[in-house]
Amino acid sequence: MQEQQPEQYSFDFLNETAEIVTEAGDELGIKLGKFAGPLDLLLFLIRQEQANIFDIPISTITDEYLKYIRLMRSLDIAVAADFLVMAAQLIEIKSKMLLPRDPMAPDDEEIDDPRKELADRLLEHEKFKAAAHMLYERTTIEQAVFKRGSIDSDENNLEISATVFDLITVFQKVLARQKEEIELEIEREEISLAEMIRRLNKRIFDETEIRLLSFFEEMHNRRELVTAFIAVLEIVRTESVKLVQKNTFGDILLRKVEVSS
């Protein structure tokens, strides 16, 4: 995979209509061009060579396969691991084929053929592709059949009919929510007394006067509230700030003391 000069490809990548057309956006990451997977690419190459699955011209196919992967890389398309695994397998088969055959071995090609396992996999894959096509046709037909419209006795749709998958999905969401809350909690608890005093000072400096109650209401939990309360006591004791209550039961204000007076 070292040479960088443009290669001649025996098929036109941009204009070739392969049989595999996948519209699923969600699988883009694992799709290589039009090929859903390495087996699809192999089948395409074999068909292109008009070769037989039971007698794959492994050397040619391997070369084509590797070219395709190089092309992908040159186009900056991430080559999925599945394609690389297959590339390694092809190279391995190719090298096995190059080994001279043991002349003394029994004349049983079926067992010996290093391509057999691959051929079996390709056949199996083809079968399931045919099965997928059958399912596609069935669901198309099925969509021509309609169930009755809703009637009074149908339960209302607020309720969901649950499966095990719903259970685990919901449980994961609950755990995620709980984790988020705990993290928030931890974040909040990290507010030290010094930090609280600093914040309070800044507020009074900026606003001249603040309502004690609304300051306390900004706290997220009991612990923060306690810190805030101590901060107020501290600030009143040491700084030029005083607590003011204009009338009984009125709002208590924290006010900056005028230094000039």
Add this chain to the structure above:
Amino acid sequence: MTEIDKDVESDDVAEAPARSVGELVAVVEALMFVADEPITVRALSEITGEDKDSVLAALEALTEEYKNRESGLQIREIGGGWQLATRTELHETIRQYLKTKPSAKLSLAALETLAVIAYKQPVTIPEILEIRGVQSASAIKTLLEKRLIITKGHKEAAGRPMQYGTSKDFLVQFGLKDLGDLPSIEDFQDLVNQ
């Protein structure tokens, strides 16, 4: 491959199709069946492209037919439209069926609570509150009523709170052999995180 798409465009009704009376009756029957509410003669006429008199005749023929063969269903003219419904005499049996119909249908709150109980059992109400962050009392009542959960004795802790776990019905309804059959978080990690 699919020829289904075709019909989407043709919203206006074409030239009156050469349709036999029997065919009109069949179409009217199917349309009443899929409609969510009583369907008017006018609507039927527009869709089928047949005049109102023919539609009305088809509806009347169908009504007679259902009556004559003593079907479990009947055609009713109601609220300015026509409707397919069950025959009044059978309501007792139908009510009985609807009542006993097993249902795994749950509200989201109940489903969440059930999930927590299934995965954390045995678990107490305060523990569920801790995990869900909200009160679960009515969800627990629902789940007990639906017999999806059962009590599992008191926890040996302060206040001896009641513990809950899933029932045998839970396994049956969710198609599980035993609790070990429940997928673990790890099983779905790869799927869900994508």
Add this chain to the structure above:
Amino acid sequence: MTEIDKDVESDDVAEAPARSVGELVAVVEALMFVADEPITVRALSEITGEDKDSVLAALEALTEEYKNRESGLQIREIGGGWQLATRTELHETIRQYLKTKPSAKLSLAALETLAVIAYKQPVTIPEILEIRGVQSASAIKTLLEKRLIITKGHKEAAGRPMQYGTSKDFLVQFGLKDLGDLPSIEDFQDLVNQ
């Protein structure tokens, strides 16, 4: 409140009600109409108090009747139960009335994964990978969300991987009576070799 248990035990039925064959057919028809999913012979037998053979005979008589009178509806055996639905040929008119489009099709990747699961169930993700040659995680997630597949417990093997199989919804959406209704996978071999 839920009588889920009932149907598990009471295989034998209450006092046989004096009901004519015609009446049973009518009740069965009405129950099928009310049910919002295919209703099983067993459920019908429990509600009506008639034995399963009589119920089955009634269902078959009804199926014939709908066919003979060229109704716009049909009775189908599907997803392990029986269902009343519209006749296929009428889909254009019905779709025009409902103003619906055929629902989104599954991607090829999802269909392939579903095919492997349908034929190889219970099957694990690594086993699916072996056949498809590609990672199938997102396809599996889609299929789980669409409720076409369900988990089938853990495999007793290294790592105890989760196993998957098809759901009842799968049968219904693909028009299958049961899994035996699927064409044999070996039949596809001949197609491949051509």
